[in-house]
Structures are given as C-alpha cells and as structure tokens.
Amino acid sequence: MKKIIRILSEFVSARWLRKWNSREKLEKYQDKKLEKQIKYFEKKSPYFMKHKVDLNDFFMNKQFMMENFDELNTVGVRKDEAFKIAIDGEETRNFSEKYKNISVGLSSGTSGHRGMFVTTDDEQNMWAGFILAKMLPKNKLFGNRIAFFLRADNNLYKSINSFFIKLKYFDLFQDFETYVDELNNYNPTILVAPASMLLVLCKKKLDGILKINPIQIISVAEILEKKDEEFIKEVFGVKMVYQIYQATEGLLGYTCHCGSIHLNEECIKFEKYYIDEKRFYPIISDFRRKSQPFIKYKLNDILIENKNRCECGSVFTRIDKIEGRSDDIFFFKDKSGKLKKVFPDFIRRCILFSEEIREYQVFQVDFDKLEVAVLEIKDFQKKEITKEFDKLFEKLGIEGVKIDFIEYTPEKNVKLRRIFQKIKKEL
Ligand SMILES: [Zn+2]
Structure with missing residues (x-):
C-alpha cells in the first residue's frame, strides 16, 4: 500500500x-x-x-x-x-x-x-x-x-x-x-x-x-x-x-x-x-x-x-x-551458420568486466574476427576480456571467433564509436 x-x-x-x-x-x-x-x-x-x-x-x-x-x-x-x-x-x-x-x-x-x-x-x-x-x-x-x-x-x-x-x-x-x-x-x-x-x-x-x-x-x-x-x-x-x-x-x-x-x-x-x-x-x-x-x-x-x-x-x-x-550491432554465425545479432550493450559488458578499463573500442572486422583496442591494456585484462567473450559466445551458440588486441588509436574529430561494425552494414 x-x-x-x-x-x-x-x-x-x-x-x-x-x-x-x-x-x-x-x-x-x-x-x-x-x-x-x-x-x-x-x-x-x-x-x-x-x-x-x-x-x-x-x-x-x-x-x-x-x-x-x-x-x-x-x-x-x-x-x-x-x-x-x-x-x-x-x-x-x-x-x-x-x-x-x-x-x-x-x-x-x-x-x-x-x-x-x-x-x-x-x-x-x-x-x-x-x-x-x-x-x-x-x-x-x-x-x-x-x-x-x-x-x-x-x-x-x-x-x-x-x-x-x-x-x-x-x-x-x-x-x-x-x-x-x-x-x-x-x-x-x-x-x-x-x-x-x-x-x-x-x-x-x-x-x-x-x-x-x-x-x-x-x-x-x-x-x-x-x-x-x-x-x-x-x-x-x-x-x-x-x-x-x-x-x-x-x-x-x-x-x-x-x-x-x-x-x-x-x-x-x-x-x-x-x-x-x-x-x-x-x-x-x-x-x-x-x-x-x-x-x-x-x-x-x-x-x-x-x-x-x-x-x-x-x-x-x-x-x-x-x-x-x-554504437553498432554485431553479427556472428552460430553453429548452423545462421547469423546472430549481438547488441552493443553485450559487447561493452565483456570489456567492462575488467575494472580499470577506461578507453576502448571494439571492431568487428569479419564474422569470425574482432579487434579490441584498450588504452594501456595489461595482460590480465586481455585474459579477462577473452574469457568474457568466450562466455558470451558460448551462451549464444557462436563458435570460432578470434579476438585480436590492437593499439588504441581513436580517430580525431570523428564521433567516437566504441562498438564499431566494419563489415557490410545491411545484413
Ligand atoms: Zn517540449
């Protein structure tokens, strides 16, 4: 009442x-x-x-x-x-x-x-x-x-x-x-x-x-x-x-x-x-x-x-x-080859599981490839991030996605997109 x-x-x-x-x-x-x-x-x-x-x-x-x-x-x-x-x-x-x-x-x-x-x-x-x-x-x-x-x-x-x-x-x-x-x-x-x-x-x-x-x-x-x-x-x-x-x-x-x-x-x-x-x-x-x-x-x-x-x-x-x-939606293939959508919030969450991360970007460069850029990343953070992505993919039935850690170099004067999908947009 x-x-x-x-x-x-x-x-x-x-x-x-x-x-x-x-x-x-x-x-x-x-x-x-x-x-x-x-x-x-x-x-x-x-x-x-x-x-x-x-x-x-x-x-x-x-x-x-x-x-x-x-x-x-x-x-x-x-x-x-x-x-x-x-x-x-x-x-x-x-x-x-x-x-x-x-x-x-x-x-x-x-x-x-x-x-x-x-x-x-x-x-x-x-x-x-x-x-x-x-x-x-x-x-x-x-x-x-x-x-x-x-x-x-x-x-x-x-x-x-x-x-x-x-x-x-x-x-x-x-x-x-x-x-x-x-x-x-x-x-x-x-x-x-x-x-x-x-x-x-x-x-x-x-x-x-x-x-x-x-x-x-x-x-x-x-x-x-x-x-x-x-x-x-x-x-x-x-x-x-x-x-x-x-x-x-x-x-x-x-x-x-x-x-x-x-x-x-x-x-x-x-x-x-x-x-x-x-x-x-x-x-x-x-x-x-x-x-x-x-x-x-x-x-x-x-x-x-x-x-x-x-x-x-x-x-x-x-x-x-x-x-x-x-931010963008990502697309991955599940076990049967069907495309699955993954919303930006899920991607962000994998990164932010690691506590001290402030600046980052995640790019999807192919259906089975991600690039993760984190400012001053440490080895334990790489492990944590990989583990979180593994968990997410397992939950969604997605297999074989490779994660590369690249240098964090955001483009100047461009609106910052943290979750960026670089493969063809209309799927
Ligand atoms: Zn008004």
Missing part, C-alpha cells in the same frame, strides 16, 4: 503539480532543493561528513564515484559486496535479489569506466511514478500494457508491474523466435526498447511475423538516429518516437509531447560545460536521490542544445541530440 501511495503521489506531482513558468523560478527551486540535499548528505554520507564540500570547486565523475563508493553512499553498502550481487544477477538472470533492501545495478555506460548504482525501494517507487507521469499518453492513462526490452531486469524496472498498469519484460539475450508469440498475445500498447532492438522489431513487423500495434514507442539506452526514427514511425504508424535519456546517473531527460527532448531539470540541476556554441558536457547535481550522491558530477555525453523555446511551453533545456553514444 505504501508503495502504491508513493507511486501515485509522485505521478500526480510530476504530471500536474510541479510546473514552472520561468527559468528564474526553476533555478531558485533547484538551488533551494540542492542546499537541502547537501545538508542531508552532511548528516548521512561519510564522505560528506568528513570533507567540507564547496560547490564552487567540487567535482565528481565516474572514477571518483567508484573510488569513494563505500564512503559516499548513505545506505552503508560496500562496493565489493554490492558488486557481487549485481554480477550474480547478471549471470543467473535472476534480478530479484536485494542487498540490505537496496537494489544494485551495473552500468556499462559509453564513457568507458564501469559504474555501479544503488537505489532504495522508495527511490524506485518515485522513479516509477515519475516515468509514468512523463510517458503515459495524454488520452490513455489507464489500462496500458508495456513491453520492456532490456539487457538486465533490474529491480528498478520491475516496480511498475503491480500498479494500474501491466509491464512485461523481454530479455534481450533471447532469440526473437522464443518470445514472438508471447509478444503478439500480449499486444503491448507501449513498446520500450533500445533503438537497435526497435529496428529489429520493425523488420519483423514488415515481414508480417510481428503483429503488435503499440500506440507509443519509447527508445531507451541508445541514441536514436534521425533516419531510424523516421523508419520506426513509418512501420508502426506512430506520430513520434519518444526517447528516455537514462544512465546510471539517473533519469536525465525525456521527450515531451511535442517531440523535443528536455533535460530533467525537475530532479537534477544541470550546469553546462560548453565546447562550442551549442555543444556541452553536462555537470549534474541530483537533488532528489538520497542513497547515492550525484553532486557536481561530470558526464561524458555531449549534448547539443536547442535554444528556441519548445511549443510545449516547458522552461527546461531543450536538446536536439545526445552525441557519442551511437
């Missing part, structure tokens, strides 16, 4: 109550909230208790977060224990295990370095209420069936299920054939998947195998390219494709009903580190998340700002594009 009330109250606040008609008012609200948040951390976070944090010259990033994980979080979670829980979940595909009533998730973000995040039950309920408030269609609030395609079924994503809405989770690990009937029967009204998976579903829809007719399509976890967006719109006959810009660091942005991505300035204060007139790196301070401080935290995504006010009337920063997260 407590859970439902929490979700509902957040839903109502986020859908109808929290509104700002000017930037000034919004910024005042954020500063007040942030001040309160810091005070909270000064009482609950060992790191903030020990160090006097001056916001003018304090910064965090993923590396800092991981190095000071035990001291930063306010819920007494130790990194090594939490990590073990998260890894066990990934291996057994059983994600219901909690540690001290806290859910642990791993991220394989695009910035290289592996991240770990913790959330409490309360934060999960809030997240569910918030996301529903932002994503449910205007004219159909109740009775929606959501189909969620994700790599890991973190507890975070499950919290929607028991409410006035249905949610079914589809594991990206499985073959399309294994769940196509289930998906057709379920007939979701809302489809949530990484962009690359949406494209796969489009093709199945065109082939006539997939018969679903969602009224809302939401792209998550990867960047949605313009041409792909057009294709998805056409195939499913929807007016637009929504995007959720979510990372370990939180729910950073989402598409409004007019089709623009806005930063989530309702929960996070964004500072902008500009690299040209429109492009910037966001520095975020989350003033709602209590379990793990994200204060003056530098993100590696490059955002392209649109300075024109959106028709929806929102005062939140409008984003034209999130750069630097577009």
Whole structure:
C-alpha cells in the first residue's frame, strides 16, 4: 500500500503539480532543493561528513564515484559486496535479489569506466511514478500494457508491474523466435526498447511475423538516429518516437509531447560545460536521490542544445541530440551458420568486466574476427576480456571467433564509436 501511495503521489506531482513558468523560478527551486540535499548528505554520507564540500570547486565523475563508493553512499553498502550481487544477477538472470533492501545495478555506460548504482525501494517507487507521469499518453492513462526490452531486469524496472498498469519484460539475450508469440498475445500498447532492438522489431513487423500495434514507442539506452526514427514511425504508424535519456546517473531527460527532448531539470540541476556554441558536457547535481550522491558530477555525453523555446511551453533545456553514444550491432554465425545479432550493450559488458578499463573500442572486422583496442591494456585484462567473450559466445551458440588486441588509436574529430561494425552494414 505504501508503495502504491508513493507511486501515485509522485505521478500526480510530476504530471500536474510541479510546473514552472520561468527559468528564474526553476533555478531558485533547484538551488533551494540542492542546499537541502547537501545538508542531508552532511548528516548521512561519510564522505560528506568528513570533507567540507564547496560547490564552487567540487567535482565528481565516474572514477571518483567508484573510488569513494563505500564512503559516499548513505545506505552503508560496500562496493565489493554490492558488486557481487549485481554480477550474480547478471549471470543467473535472476534480478530479484536485494542487498540490505537496496537494489544494485551495473552500468556499462559509453564513457568507458564501469559504474555501479544503488537505489532504495522508495527511490524506485518515485522513479516509477515519475516515468509514468512523463510517458503515459495524454488520452490513455489507464489500462496500458508495456513491453520492456532490456539487457538486465533490474529491480528498478520491475516496480511498475503491480500498479494500474501491466509491464512485461523481454530479455534481450533471447532469440526473437522464443518470445514472438508471447509478444503478439500480449499486444503491448507501449513498446520500450533500445533503438537497435526497435529496428529489429520493425523488420519483423514488415515481414508480417510481428503483429503488435503499440500506440507509443519509447527508445531507451541508445541514441536514436534521425533516419531510424523516421523508419520506426513509418512501420508502426506512430506520430513520434519518444526517447528516455537514462544512465546510471539517473533519469536525465525525456521527450515531451511535442517531440523535443528536455533535460530533467525537475530532479537534477544541470550546469553546462560548453565546447562550442551549442555543444556541452553536462555537470549534474541530483537533488532528489538520497542513497547515492550525484553532486557536481561530470558526464561524458555531449549534448547539443536547442535554444528556441519548445511549443510545449516547458522552461527546461531543450536538446536536439545526445552525441557519442551511437554504437553498432554485431553479427556472428552460430553453429548452423545462421547469423546472430549481438547488441552493443553485450559487447561493452565483456570489456567492462575488467575494472580499470577506461578507453576502448571494439571492431568487428569479419564474422569470425574482432579487434579490441584498450588504452594501456595489461595482460590480465586481455585474459579477462577473452574469457568474457568466450562466455558470451558460448551462451549464444557462436563458435570460432578470434579476438585480436590492437593499439588504441581513436580517430580525431570523428564521433567516437566504441562498438564499431566494419563489415557490410545491411545484413
Ligand atoms: Zn517540449
């Protein structure tokens, strides 16, 4: 009951109550909230208790977060224990295990370095209420069936299920054939998947195998390219494709009903580190998340700002594009010679199993050949990476892929793609 009330109250606040008609008012609200948040951390976070944090010259990033994980979080979670829980979940595909009533998730973000995040039950309920408030269609609030395609079924994503809405989770690990009937029967009204998976579903829809007719399509976890967006719109006959810009660091942005991505300035204060007139790196301070401080935290995504006010009337920063997260799908042959898709997230994960890796690229140069480039790679990391790929391939029934370790030399002035498919694109 407590859970439902929490979700509902957040839903109502986020859908109808929290509104700002000017930037000034919004910024005042954020500063007040942030001040309160810091005070909270000064009482609950060992790191903030020990160090006097001056916001003018304090910064965090993923590396800092991981190095000071035990001291930063306010819920007494130790990194090594939490990590073990998260890894066990990934291996057994059983994600219901909690540690001290806290859910642990791993991220394989695009910035290289592996991240770990913790959330409490309360934060999960809030997240569910918030996301529903932002994503449910205007004219159909109740009775929606959501189909969620994700790599890991973190507890975070499950919290929607028991409410006035249905949610079914589809594991990206499985073959399309294994769940196509289930998906057709379920007939979701809302489809949530990484962009690359949406494209796969489009093709199945065109082939006539997939018969679903969602009224809302939401792209998550990867960047949605313009041409792909057009294709998805056409195939499913929807007016637009929504995007959720979510990372370990939180729910950073989402598409409004007019089709623009806005930063989530309702929960996070964004500072902008500009690299040209429109492009910037966001520095975020989350003033709602209590379990793990994200204060003056530098993100590696490059955002392209649109300075024109959106028709929806929102005062939140409008984003034209999130750069630097577009990766490719890889294709390998299984034992029977059939091509199997492997999503970028799986490839990233093999690399990020090794803890100290920051800069890397993986190229597929042939159906049976990968090239892995890691900055200053050590021998034990090569072994770990090879072992992870072996495990992945075994799971997917893929054989005989050779891995070469090459020097890390990213091309200058070109958008960095970490997972890069060099064989012919249309397969
Ligand atoms: Zn808008």
